[in-house]
Amino acid sequence: EPEVTQTPSHQVTQMGQEVILRCVPISNHLYFYWYRQILGQKVEFLVSFYNNEISEKSEIFDDQFSVERPDGSNFTLKIRSTKLEDSAMYFCASSVSAADSPLHFGNGTRLTVT
Amino acid sequence: QKEVEQNSGPLSVPEGAIASLNCTYSDRGSQSFFWYRQYSGKSPELIMFIYSNGDKEDGRFTAQLNKASQYVSLLIRDSQPSDSATYLCAVNNAGNNRKLIWGLGTSLAVNP
Numbered sequence: 001e002p003e004v005t006q007t008p009s010h011q012v013t014q015m016g017q018e019v020i021l022r023c024v025p026i027s028n029h030l031y032f033y034w035y036r037q038i039l040g041q042k043v044e045f046l047v048s049f050y051n052n053e054i055s056e057k058s059e060i061f062d063d064q065f066s067v068e069r070p071d072g073s074n075f076t077l078k079i080r081s082t083k084l085e086d087s088a089m090y091f092c093a094s095s096v097s098a099a100d101s102p103l104h105f106g107n108g109t110r111l112t113v114t
Numbered sequence: 115q116k117e118v119e120q121n122s123g124p125l126s127v128p129e130g131a132i133a134s135l136n137c138t139y140s141d142r143g144s145q146s147f148f149w150y151r152q153y154s155g156k157s158p159e160l161i162m163f164i165y166s167n168g169d170k171e172d173g174r175f176t177a178q179l180n181k182a183s184q185y186v187s188l189l190i191r192d193s194q195p196s197d198s199a200t201y202l203c204a205v206n207n208a209g210n211n212r213k214l215i216w217g218l219g220t221s222l223a224v225n226p
Contacts, residue, residue: 031212041218043158043202048212055212091157102148103214105157 002026006092006106013082014114021077021109023092031055032075033093033103034067043091049075082113116141118205120217128225133190135220137203140184146206147179147186151199152219158202162188193224 005024013019025032034046048055049067057065066078075094079086089108095101117140127133135149146165150158164170164177164186176189186205190197200219207213 033212035214043204043214043216045213045215050212058213089155089157102160102163104160108157110155 002028004092004094004104004106006090006109008109009107010110010112012112012114015084016081018078018080019082019111021079021090021092021111023075023077023106024073025075025092025094026104027073029094029096029104031095031097031101032067032069033095034077035091035093035105036060036088037091037108038085038088046077079111082111084113087111087113116205116207116215118203118215118217120201120203120220122218123221124223125220126223126225127193129193129195131193131224133193133197133222133224135188135190135201135203135222136185137187137205137217138185139203139205139215141205141207141215142181142184144181144184144205144207147177148204148214149175149177149186149188150202150204151197152202153199158204161201190222193222195224195226198222198224 007022032049037043047057047061091108092106093103119138148163149161152158162177164179170177174191178187202219203217204214
């Protein structure tokens with residue numbers, strides 16, 4: 001069964017550094033998402049992406065964050081100048097369509113900012 | 115503020131019993147409802163989704179939706195120890211089908 005893949009599984013970085021989290025969505029999916037989950041808290045929406053542009057972003061997704069689809073398969077989340085509070089599990093997801101289509105999640109990247 | 119609420123548990127049931135998980139949501143215009151299972155340290159895994167009032171069955175799982183009362187539930191029949199996990203309820207943001215609002219999850223423990 002096709003799956004969403006994310007790399008790395010764990011990333012440790014120092015405060016103020018830039019990180020890039022990578023995702024390969026399911027190949028026939030058209031909608032891509034980043035969510036995050038701080039330990040012990042709810043899953044939170046960050047951003048959705050369709051047709052090479054952001055469809056919607058949350059209040060969390062400020063100028064510190066950016067997304068890109070640099071080629072036909074990868075979907076990346078860049079966090080500039082990381083903060084301690086950025087430490088979380090970051091999940092990439094994809095779906096076939098936007099309307100009511102279930103999201104399929106990758107295994108996540110655990111980001112630890114020290 | 116649109117909210118999704120779940121009893122955090124833990125809900126403890128013996129093996130073979132029925133586990134009942136509940137979720138309420140605040141946005142009356144919500145259209146789509148999802149149940150995900152999450153093992154500790156892992157990503158959410160889709161269990162079921164439901165769009166219409168009533169029941170939807172898939173194997174040992176039954177999702178129930180009541181839009182008038184703004185609740186959705188998940189029943190797990192013949193519970194197995196491998197069902198022990200946190201169950202997350204997610205609801206689409208009315209007006210934007212791309213953004214899910216999540217509950218904190220209910221921790222389920224199935225005791226052999």
